[in-house]
Amino acid sequence: xxxxxxxxxxxxxxxxxxxxxxxxxxxxxxxxxxxxxxxxxxxxxxxxxxxxxxxxxxxxxxxxxxxxxxxxxxxxxxxxxxxxxxxxxxxxxxxxxxxxxxxxxxxxxxxx
Amino acid sequence: xxxxxxxxxxxxxxxxxxxxxxxxxxxxxxxxxxxxxxxxxxxxxxxxxxxxxxxxxxxxxxxxxxxxxxxxxxxxxxxxxxxxxxxxxxxxxxxxxxxxxxxxxxxxxxxxxxxxxxx
Numbered sequence: 001x002x003x004x005x006x007x008x009x010x011x012x013x014x015x016x017x018x019x020x021x022x023x024x025x026x027x028x029x030x031x032x033x034x035x036x037x038x039x040x041x042x043x044x045x046x047x048x049x050x051x052x053x054x055x056x057x058x059x060x061x062x063x064x065x066x067x068x069x070x071x072x073x074x075x076x077x078x079x080x081x082x083x084x085x086x087x088x089x090x091x092x093x094x095x096x097x098x099x100x101x102x103x104x105x106x107x108x109x110x111x112x
Numbered sequence: 113x114x115x116x117x118x119x120x121x122x123x124x125x126x127x128x129x130x131x132x133x134x135x136x137x138x139x140x141x142x143x144x145x146x147x148x149x150x151x152x153x154x155x156x157x158x159x160x161x162x163x164x165x166x167x168x169x170x171x172x173x174x175x176x177x178x179x180x181x182x183x184x185x186x187x188x189x190x191x192x193x194x195x196x197x198x199x200x201x202x203x204x205x206x207x208x209x210x211x212x213x214x215x216x217x218x219x220x221x222x223x224x225x226x227x228x229x230x231x
Contacts, residue, residue, distance in 0.1 A: 036222075044155075089154070099145065100205075102155040
């Protein structure tokens with residue numbers, strides 16, 4: 001059974017800092033991995049999707065890497081801003097199905 | 113192109129009542145997924161449906177919960193005889209491609225969720 005873990009559970013940083021969020025998964029037989037952002041009381045916004053054959057994806061100040069063999073992904077946020085404050089969720093999709101397995105999330109607070 | 117729509121956004125029920133949550137997928141999407149987010153927990157998969165078919169319901173509680181996605185109209189997640197432990201945010205997602213002919217680039221698009229409170 002796939003399990004996804006995100007560390008840290010919460011993170012508070014001053015504005016402008018570069019930061020790394022971690023995601024690990026137990027079963028390396030994944031189809032893809034996706035990073036989402038969730039604002040309080042809101043739905044999920046997809047940030048980056050990495051296919052199992054890819055090593056990384058970039059979008060603006062965000063960069064996500066994937067090391068399938070070791071079961072890890074990182075989300076790098078450059079030059080953080082208060083508007084980046086949200087919960088970041090990592091989710092993996094298994095080869096055998098369409099459902100996503102989510103981690104518990106990292107609650108990020110960027111202080112002005 | 114409107115996104116995934118869910119209604120109601122907030123739903124309050126008393127113990128023992130029924131809750132009906134609706135999800136309209138994005139235009140052109142014929143696959144729907146329901147996830148539940150309990151307070152202070154991550155999202156958990158519940159069920160995956162195509163039009164008129166339940167494909168995977170491995171995450172659905174065995175009793176009181178049911179889901180459908182009729183040929184016409186939205187997908188419905190129905191919870192009978194609600195209990196306090198059902199209080200959660202229920203999210204629906206849709207995608208254009210399912211298991212058969214699956215594409216590695218497809219993604220699930222999430223709705224804003226329905227927040228169910230059971231008194």
